[in-house]
Amino acid sequence: MTGAGVVTLKDGTQALIQPLRRSDGPALSAFYQSLGATERHYFYPYPVADDQGDRIATTAGRDDHITLLAWDPEATRVLGYVFVRFSRHHAEPLLGVCVRPGAQQNGIGRALLTRVLEAARGRQLPEVTLGVHKDNHRAMRLYESVGFCVCGETRNVIQGVVQWKMRVSLTPEEAGERAPRRGG
């Protein structure tokens, strides 16, 4: 299960979702450079390096990462990025997602999340967790609609704030008990 495919977005246009490849570094760097203050605050509160995407692209194909990119129909611009990391260095599989400014609220975030969770299930991961700023209601609404629940708090030491920790179970029994809500 790779999570790859074409999706039709809310405005009728299409996006191509595919796993990160090593050659995607420059396009992923351009994606990071396109992020505004809101995306940086909620998703990546660190300096963005010129070769940011190249560094991330070195993880392509690794068996402890699932990384999907959403591309415009011409496959020239990265519109969105989602990852689940679950190496032995991480206590629990951790998810992050971001959509390019100007491409948000068009269904890309939901498409990326749905597919990365399918892929995580395919890799037999029992659960996926994430940390979200308590005022990021848009992201929380989306996470809840695909089955995540708040399961506690987590300290974000970089920004000095306490965030919600959210979790989704991917085991058939628990997932069945908490079927995702559709339509937010």
Ligand SMILES: CC(C)(COP(=O)(O)OP(=O)(O)OC[C@H]1O[C@@H](n2cnc3c(N)ncnc32)[C@H](O)[C@@H]1OP(=O)(O)O)[C@@H](O)C(=O)NCCC(=O)NCCS
């Ligand atoms: C959060 C984010 C990933 C959502 O992706 P998106 O492509 O904009 O979202 P979608 O268009 O797929 O919308 C999915 C759901 O999000 C919620 N949502 C989207 N825009 C919203 C808004 N303006 N207000 C409230 N909820 C909103 C809705 O529940 C929506 O459900 P719907 O599909 O039934 O309409 C994206 O907005 C983003 O990158 N934000 C900045 C970075 C960030 O916050 N990342 C998450 C860090 S934890």
